[in-house]
């Protein structure tokens with residue numbers, strides 16, 4: 172069988188080296204004669220693995236010592252609720268920037284718990300491309316409990332490289348679809364969270380990176396598994412965590428270190444994204460609707476010149492070993508998600524296919 176490349180937005184492909192290692196030790200982990208998913212999360216072997224995974228993540232992201240790293244249940248959407256429940260304290264209001272579908276969904280959940288003030292910071296360029304208003308126009312409300320935004324909108328393919336300056340107001344970021352794709356300055360954030368299944372590992376886990384001084388203000392009625400204080404005190408072993416996902420995330424962190432860390436990973440991600448965007452921009456057949464300054468390096472939506480060709484495009488792409496390119500229903504067209512695990516060979520194979528498909532019309 173020729174090589175398969177999976178462009179799914181999430182759960183997304185994992186590095187093949189990681190999958191092979193997991194397969195090798197699937198039934199016999201660390202010589203114990205059992206799988207890692209069959210051992211107690213209280214066993215010394217598991218606790219050591221879990222702590223190593225955390226340390227590797229800290230090294231990769233250069234997470235300062237005054238931040239806790241939590242391995243939580245409930246994915247990205249679990250944190251849509253956990254953030255207001257932990258952070259509101261005695262404040263009544265939180266601010267949300269809107270840049271696309273995921274930031275809007277975060278608001279829907281947060282509204283159950285707080286008064287939310289939302290600001291749409293999207294606009295269009297003169298040529299009609301989607302873009303984000305400049306940082307200087309983002310409102311900062313000093314009375315808000317926190318400001319939430321989504322630096323990479325997975326569905327629309329919009330990535331925000333500027334970091335809002337919020338002063339004393341804690342900045343909260345949903346990094347589900349761009350975490351670990353490039354270095355970021357963690358010290359600018361109060362909370363960073365991410366569902367695992369895009370750039371970390373399989374689904375079933377959310378990573379939360381939270382500054383110490385924000386812990387301890389949770390609402391009394393918060394479910395304990397969402398309480399950052401409870402999770403911090405128990406090293407995220409309050410109840411049984413997603414043990415296998417945590418283990419696989421640990422393998423991914425080691426793999427990222429072997430790639431040379433996030434500086435090197437970012438270079439590869441830039442090269443991959445440029446390869447595809449340059450091809451699309453040079454073509455009259457394919458279009459991407461996002462302004463260059465805010466184009467996502469992880470999720471690249473594009474349309475064909477004629478929507479009636481979509482079915483044929485998808486069927487032939489699948490035959491060529493290029494999977495899950497159908498765009499999100501809200502945007503239409505196609506979407507190629509090219510997270511860390513996607514090698515440049517996969518993007519090249521996609522570009523070659525797109526070229527051939529166009530020529531055939």
Ligand SMILES: *Cc1c(COP(=O)(O)O)cnc(C)c1O
Pocket residue numbers: 181245246247248249273321323324325345346347348366367369
């Ligand atoms: C996928 C995604 C989520 C949802 O994650 P779940 O783990 O399915 O809850 C949230 N935010 C962003 C930006 C995403 O890409």
